[in-house]
Amino acid sequence: MLIFIGLGLHGEGISLLGLREAQKADIVYAELYTSLVVGLDLKGLEQEIGKPVQVVYRETVEQRPDDILNAAKVGKVAFLVPGDPMVATTHVDLRLRAARAGIQTKIVHGASIGSAAAGLAGLQSYKFGRSATVSFPDNPSQVPYETLVENRERGLHTLLLLDIRAKEGRAMLSSEAIEIMLGLEKKLPKNAFTPDTLAVVVARAGSDDAIVKADKVGRLQKLDFGPPPHVLIVPGKLHFVEAEALKVFADASEDMVQ
Amino acid sequence: MLIFIGLGLHGEGISLLGLREAQKADIVYAELYTSLVVGLDLKGLEQEIGKPVQVVYRETVEQRPDDILNAAKVGKVAFLVPGDPMVATTHVDLRLRAARAGIQTKIVHGASIGSAAAGLAGLQSYKFGRSATVSFPDNPSQVPYETLVENRERGLHTLLLLDIRAKEGRAMLSSEAIEIMLGLEKKLPKNAFTPDTLAVVVARAGSDDAIVKADKVGRLQKLDFGPPPHVLIVPGKLHFVEAEALKVFADASEDMVQ
Structure with missing residues (x-):
């Protein structure tokens, strides 16, 4: 399963639901290229979630998303996104790729x-x-x-x-x-x-x-x-x-x- | 101080920042008349915040907001709102009234x-x-x-x-x-x-x-x-x-x- 989780606009903008879902995930990715999250403290976020957060860039998400998709085939993957997840086209693409590969997807919304x-x-x-x-x-x-x-x-x-x-x-x-x-x-x-x-x-x-x-x-x-x-x-x-x-x-x- | 805090769309849609601000508040109000928050567990929210949440209706907010404003004059008041706080006109009105009474206001955003x-x-x-x-x-x-x-x-x-x-x-x-x-x-x-x-x-x-x-x-x-x-x-x-x-x-x- 691939869960898109909105980080909102601020370092502590993730929702309680989003945090809980990230805590339950096997792997946590974050993309920080579509927008800036003011005052984001990645170390602090990792501590709240209780596991490392792997930051990925546009090239990975758009051209080499296989690692993310393969992980989501066999486990629960959290994909952290600035703001509300589907505002950027690149996330719709990733969600479509996941669906085509038979992977269930879910969205946890954030402030936009x-x-x-x-x-x-x-x-x-x-x-x-x-x-x-x-x-x-x-x-x-x-x-x-x-x-x-x-x-x-x-x-x-x-x-x-x-x-x-x-x-x-x-x-x-x-x-x-x-x-x-x-x-x-x-x-x-x-x-x-x-x-x-x-x-x-x-x-x-x-x-x-x-x-x-x-x-x-x-x-x-x-x-x-x-x-x-x-x-x-x-x-x-x-x-x-x-x-x-x-x-x-x-x-x-x-x-x-x- | 009067802090408007978005509850987002879901029972656990409040952000970590919003929760922290509510925890630090002297009084916590919630209005639940402008929109529905799916699966909102008010008791659970009170436990997370660590204090009672007073639910207020449109009449109170629009016609008798004095309790809220007086509390915000002397202390820190959290005002919980479905979705993102300022989408409903009624909250802009309350924020303007607060400002006119010399009360500082702040917004913690939520999913909309x-x-x-x-x-x-x-x-x-x-x-x-x-x-x-x-x-x-x-x-x-x-x-x-x-x-x-x-x-x-x-x-x-x-x-x-x-x-x-x-x-x-x-x-x-x-x-x-x-x-x-x-x-x-x-x-x-x-x-x-x-x-x-x-x-x-x-x-x-x-x-x-x-x-x-x-x-x-x-x-x-x-x-x-x-x-x-x-x-x-x-x-x-x-x-x-x-x-x-x-x-x-x-x-x-x-x-x-x-």
Whole structure:
């Protein structure tokens, strides 16, 4: 059996159920390449689980998953994953491979950045349109800008996730993402992301030193939000409770949220 | 201090961090009216936390929150919430009231039905448009149908949450939601939700007896998915990996996902 277990957003974000399942597993793997788990203490986690945790990278999971699958054929394998397990395509692939090999699979859910970032900013989840990822300039994509335009036309909020390359030790910061989005605005000008657009930066969601800051894009770009992970929210039409929440919890000025 | 702590989707869905914060709190409240936590064992949770958990209802939280706020002024109050804390508007209100009273607030995130339902069905989170709630017929709303139409026009998936009235012991089942949606289709005919539309029912997400079933709406309506909570997903355009996942994990027939 192969059990995907969400680590949530924070070093102690695993659920009691997830911990119990990992404790009962014969082998425990963890992938830490699809997202960052703030303050993850791998040694501490191993102690809680009571067995070693083998960290695997994208190449292993996507190209050489045989060790994982063979172990899951004969025993119980826990596969720890940042956030909620199936948000990344790579985990759906692994689960499909397991199913095709006749291996039972199971998911233990964890907190995910989507609802967390919305909640930290005081924005309502059901008013978010589709989300998108801002990718690094060497792998350019217009999708985040096009998604933003589409959502804005409908008054919806947009969550922009920021690219990560764990092996290279790179995780995009909000300032880089803003620069890329401003570049897309210049290229495909639809007035959806300018220095005057209201946006929210959420840094290190789920941790004790999370920062949530709403301001004009031009000002946010100049601020230092500390270490990653960062995400960017571009609000659509604000309900008055959302406007109030942005002032109280994200330090937005009155004129920004009117 | 007032700490909102997500209980996730399952009786043991609270995170290690959430448990630790609840253990350190002077008073622990829980609201169980915004959503159902499958298999929640309140006695067991009290034992884990090491102190009694006071269950509060909507009236208390929205109209008489003074006990909670006064306790949070002088001590540390944990407020347990199904799923991820700020998804329900009522919690944003309470957090705003606390902030206005000079009380520090904090959020410990939990798994939420949005990413969980998508993941269980093998559908990609970023391909979901906005979500909506199907409300009971005595409080009718066209919003879920209009949301579905809007998302379908863009090829996006739609998550439909189902209404709950905890105090009356009512939680909408997928069959009721389908009936309501078919009624809206008749009233506002846009060919978005007919007996032939592909949909997915996710019952008891996060629990060991979760059911995930993709089929035509007309067939899903006749099936018994057991106790709530249920949600409904209406897929938009399927990527071939999503189509494969619906076959393998949601028992969809080949012709349904082509």
